Amino acid sequence: MIELRKDPVTGRWVIISTERALRPADLRYDAAAPKDGPCCFCPGNEHTTPPEILAYRPHGSPRNGPGWSLRVVPNRFPALRVEGELQKEGVGMFDKMSGVGAHEVIIETPEHRASLAELPVKSTEDLLWAFRDRITDLERDSRLKYAMIFKNSGARAGATLDHPHCQLIALPVMCREVSDEIQGALHYYEFKERCVFCDMIKQEMSEDVRVVTRSSMHVAVAPFAARFPFESWVMPIRHSSRFELSDADEMKSAAEVLHGVLRRMSAVLDNPAYNFYLHTSPLRTPAMAHYHWHIEVLPAVTTVAGFERGSAFYINPVPPEEAAATMKKAGV
Amino acid sequence: MIELRKDPVTGRWVIISTERALRPADLRYDAAAPKDGPCCFCPGNEHTTPPEILAYRPHGSPRNGPGWSLRVVPNRFPALRVEGELQKEGVGMFDKMSGVGAHEVIIETPEHRASLAELPVKSTEDLLWAFRDRITDLERDSRLKYAMIFKNSGARAGATLDHPHCQLIALPVMCREVSDEIQGALHYYEFKERCVFCDMIKQEMSEDVRVVTRSSMHVAVAPFAARFPFESWVMPIRHSSRFELSDADEMKSAAEVLHGVLRRMSAVLDNPAYNFYLHTSPLRTPAMAHYHWHIEVLPAVTTVAGFERGSAFYINPVPPEEAAATMKKAGV
Numbered sequence: 001m002i003e004l005r006k007d008p009v010t011g012r013w014v015i016i017s018t019e020r021a022l023r024p025a026d027l028r029y030d031a032a033a034p035k036d037g038p039c040c041f042c043p044g045n046e047h048t049t050p051p052e053i054l055a056y057r058p059h060g061s062p063r064n065g066p067g068w069s070l071r072v073v074p075n076r077f078p079a080l081r082v083e084g085e086l087q088k089e090g091v092g093m094f095d096k097m098s099g100v101g102a103h104e105v106i107i108e109t110p111e112h113r114a115s116l117a118e119l120p121v122k123s124t125e126d127l128l129w130a131f132r133d134r135i136t137d138l139e140r141d142s143r144l145k146y147a148m149i150f151k152n153s154g155a156r157a158g159a160t161l162d163h164p165h166c167q168l169i170a171l172p173v174m175c176r177e178v179s180d181e182i183q184g185a186l187h188y189y190e191f192k193e194r195c196v197f198c199d200m201i202k203q204e205m206s207e208d209v210r211v212v213t214r215s216s217m218h219v220a221v222a223p224f225a226a227r228f229p230f231e232s233w234v235m236p237i238r239h240s241s242r243f244e245l246s247d248a249d250e251m252k253s254a255a256e257v258l259h260g261v262l263r264r265m266s267a268v269l270d271n272p273a274y275n276f277y278l279h280t281s282p283l284r285t286p287a288m289a290h291y292h293w294h295i296e297v298l299p300a301v302t303t304v305a306g307f308e309r310g311s312a313f314y315i316n317p318v319p320p321e322e323a324a325a326t327m328k329k330a331g332v
Numbered sequence: 333m334i335e336l337r338k339d340p341v342t343g344r345w346v347i348i349s350t351e352r353a354l355r356p357a358d359l360r361y362d363a364a365a366p367k368d369g370p371c372c373f374c375p376g377n378e379h380t381t382p383p384e385i386l387a388y389r390p391h392g393s394p395r396n397g398p399g400w401s402l403r404v405v406p407n408r409f410p411a412l413r414v415e416g417e418l419q420k421e422g423v424g425m426f427d428k429m430s431g432v433g434a435h436e437v438i439i440e441t442p443e444h445r446a447s448l449a450e451l452p453v454k455s456t457e458d459l460l461w462a463f464r465d466r467i468t469d470l471e472r473d474s475r476l477k478y479a480m481i482f483k484n485s486g487a488r489a490g491a492t493l494d495h496p497h498c499q500l501i502a503l504p505v506m507c508r509e510v511s512d513e514i515q516g517a518l519h520y521y522e523f524k525e526r527c528v529f530c531d532m533i534k535q536e537m538s539e540d541v542r543v544v545t546r547s548s549m550h551v552a553v554a555p556f557a558a559r560f561p562f563e564s565w566v567m568p569i570r571h572s573s574r575f576e577l578s579d580a581d582e583m584k585s586a587a588e589v590l591h592g593v594l595r596r597m598s599a600v601l602d603n604p605a606y607n608f609y610l611h612t613s614p615l616r617t618p619a620m621a622h623y624h625w626h627i628e629v630l631p632a633v634t635t636v637a638g639f640e641r642g643s644a645f646y647i648n649p650v651p652p653e654e655a656a657a658t659m660k661k662a663g664v
Contacts (some may be wrong), residue, residue: 002653005557008528010516014557015647037387079647089604092535095529116659145336148645150638158637167639175643184342196340196425203424207571224426225346277642304483305490308497310609311482311507311630314346315411315466319333 002081002099011303013173017079017100038110041071041105041163049073053104054133056126059137071107071124072134072168078103079169086143086172092114100143102170105304106130112163115264116152116259124262125255127166131278132251134168135244142220144170146178146282153271157300170283178279182291189290195293198239205237213331219255220261220297222320222327228302229318230327232261234295243280243293247292254295261297264327273300334413334431336505345505349411369444370558373403373437375497380656381405385436387466388458402458403439404466410435411501418475418504432475436581438462444495445484448591449598456594457587459498461608464583466500471615476502477613478510481524486605489632502615510611514623521622529624530571532556535571542656544661545592547623549585552593552629554652554659560634561650562601562659564593566627575612586627593629596659605632 002017034103040048043066052064054072061067073183074082080101087098108127111118135147151166152158190197204210204221212220212232220234234257246254258276265274280293308314334349372380374397377382379624380537385406393399412433440459441451453502467479483498486489518630521529536542536553544552544564552566566589567641568582578586597606640646 006555007555008532009517009521010512012557012559013645014559016558016649016651017644017647018649018651037499041409049427080338085633091556092539093531094535098653128460146643148639148643150642158635167645169639169645171643171645174646177642177644180342180383180644188340199425200340203426207424223339224423225339225343225344226348227346232615250563270610275638275641277638279642298638298641305484306607306630307480307501309607309630310482310611311478311501311503312344312512313503313507314344316346316348317350319348 002079004097004099006095006097008093008095010176012176013171015079017099019077035162036284038100038164039112039161039163041107041161041165042112043068043110046071049105050076053184054130056130061176068110069123070109072130073105073107073190075105075167076104077247097172098129100172102138102141102144102147102168103166104134106134106149106166106168107274108166115262115271115310116164117262117265117271121255121259124259125252125274128246128251128255128258129170131166132246133281135283138170139244141170141174142284144283145174146171148175148178149275150275150277154300156273157275159273162268169196174282178282181279182269182281185290185292193291195239195290197235197279197294199243201237210265212324212327213257215253215256217250218257220257224320224323226316226318226320226323227314228298229316229322230265230299230301231316231320232259232265232297232323232327234258234297235292236294239289240293241281241288241291242285243278243310258297259296260331261327264330265299267330270299271297274298275300334411335429336429338429340425340427340606342508344508345361345503347411349431351409354661356549367494369495369554371493371494371495372510373439373497374444375400375442378403381409386462386469388462392510397615397651398442400442401455402441402462404462405437405439407435407437409497412503429504432504434470434473434476434500436466436477436500438466438481438498440496440498446496447598448496448538449495449592449594449603452585453591456591457584460578460583460587463498464576464578467612467615468503470498470500473502473575474616475504475567477506478503480507480510480609481483482607482609484607486632488605489607491605506614510614513611514613516622517622527571527622529567533567533569535594539594541653543588544596544659546654547585547588547592549582549591553590554656556652558648558650558652559646559654560630561648562597562631562633563630563648563652564597564655564659565623566593571621572625573612573613573620573623574617577619584606590629592663593659596662597629599631599662600658601631606630626645 001326055068056070057068148168375623378396388402389400479502608629
């Protein structure tokens with residue numbers, strides 16, 4: 001069973017996906033494959049994944065063979081399935097939908113034990129290009145509304161495989177977190193006639209107490225109301241609602257800042273487990289004056305428990321000013 | 333520093349509380365105190381906690397001494413502080429507020445190694461009475477808007493102490509999760525002139541495929557759009573928006589169902605880590621026709637990772653119909 005169901009109270013959608021229960025859990029996987037590799041994502045094992053959707057490889061090197069520097073494949077244990085029609089159905093008062101969508105794995109590097117923080121900034125840049133390429137491609141599928149790209153790194157952050165990778169889940173409905181952001185940002189815009197992120201960036205760059213690092217066109221800040229210790233947001237300094245419209249210079253600049261955050265976080269917290277995700281506009285949305293794409297980086301150093309789940313309130317023991325100052329210094 | 337800060341995009345509040353960083357972490361605490369007790373919550377150690385706020389103890393037994401069956405004390409490492417005035421302030425475009433609130437610990441039993449599931453249902457009933465007593469008392473403090481009562485059981489669910497306990501955090505602002513529920517429920521009510529929870533209960537009890545257990549006046553269901561495997565909601569069958577107005581018969585009936593859920597969950601998942609929390613009306617709110625109090629019980633068996641954080645979408649590998657059937661059987 002793969003289906004989407006809607007909570008009738010809050011409107012929150014969930015994916016009920018029994019196929020995910022079959023995927024190798026941390027321990028079972030680690031028991032089967034040596035910690036140091038090679039694993040199914042390593043060069044030479046291309047045949048163990050479904051055929052590649054995209055790969056960055058030297059001109060002429062054969063598909064689904066070694067030689068690539070980055071590779072995108074369908075997830076073998078998908079949360080959603082790309083085949084089939086999108087069917088919507090009522091079950092008494094409840095609403096459900098067939099589990100149509102895409103679930104892809106972006107293998108960041110051929111090196112099993114590498115990490116984005118240690119690899120040259122070029123790897124981060126390639127990764128952002130892959131995000132752009134996949135969003136642009138998936139945009140053509142009119143069944144899909146949002147492409148959520150995220151990274152789980154380390155078991156504590158939900159990673160089940162060690163080999164560096166990101167994931168992309170494209171959804172046939174909007175996700176609540178981005179909807180809430182867009183609505184909140186629209187509310188601010190209607191009040192002020194300005195983008196809330198642009199205002200935030202302006203204040204942060206002028207106060208300079210929560211800036212973690214910056215490049216020519218991007219900045220990373222520990223947000224004023226950070227939920228987690230050392231949480232950092234990477235944002236374009238100039239207004240832009242769609243990440244995937246970034247040009248080559250912008251991709252390079254964004255990669256520098258994201259890489260800078262990961263490198264500093266790794267130094268300060270001794271290579272912590274972490275998540276990041278890209279918040280950009282929904283697929284096929286025209287440019288919005290009120291929304292601003294960004295990447296949120298969240299080290300997994302605190303436990304989200306009953307209070308956070310029950311209230312959606314967070315308790316953060318490290319003020320973002322301290323986090324930013326520590327991370328800033330780590331880059332010197 | 334203890335202060336509340338608001339995210340200018342989504343309106344989500346966070347607590348920045350550096351004092352929490354001082355509290356004993358799982359491992360450090362376990363290293364200091366023997367796993368089997370006695371700990372600071374055990375009888376005989378009453379002097380190691382701040383003075384009790386409430387205790388259920390035989391008539392005449394002295395305060396802050398042994399003899400109690402349930403005891404409520406202030407948290408020694410509070411996320412919020414009960415002293416001081418509620419001051420609200422702008423910081424450029426940002427909003428903050430002094431960290432005024434209450435943070436209490438409800439020690440459920442004198443027995444260090446007990447669990448609600450194993451203890452007689454009377455312990456669960458006493459616990460619900462303590463929830464009621466504390467909410468009723470805190471309601472008199474006009475600075476406070478919401479009392480969130482929750483339980484973290486097991487390290488994986490965020491518990492830092494083994495001795496069975498719940499916590500209460502009373503907040504000077506509404507929490508987003510309950511606001512979202514109330515707003516969603518109001519939206520439904522405006523459309524249908526009926527409470528969404530009442531409709532849900534009616535359908536669940538008539539279909540009987542997601543009912544976990546029931547008593548004379550309460551029912552537990554695995555919700556149609558469950559986020560987590562074996563997630564269960566305890567709800568009064570008859571409409572009621574305020575838990576704290578429950579009478580003695582209702583408290584007994586609610587305790588039977590909550591205890592039944594915990595007992596079944598413990599049997600099916602082999603004593604898992606879990607959270608539960610009470611969602612009731614904000615403090616001092618008149619009865620609402622559209623909202624319905626309930627307790628959400630969430631076993632901590634899956635990892636919330638980048639996708640869930642970035643999208644607020646959840647992937648649940650166990651259909652609630654299966655979870656309910658398994659739990660129902662476990663009670664026979």
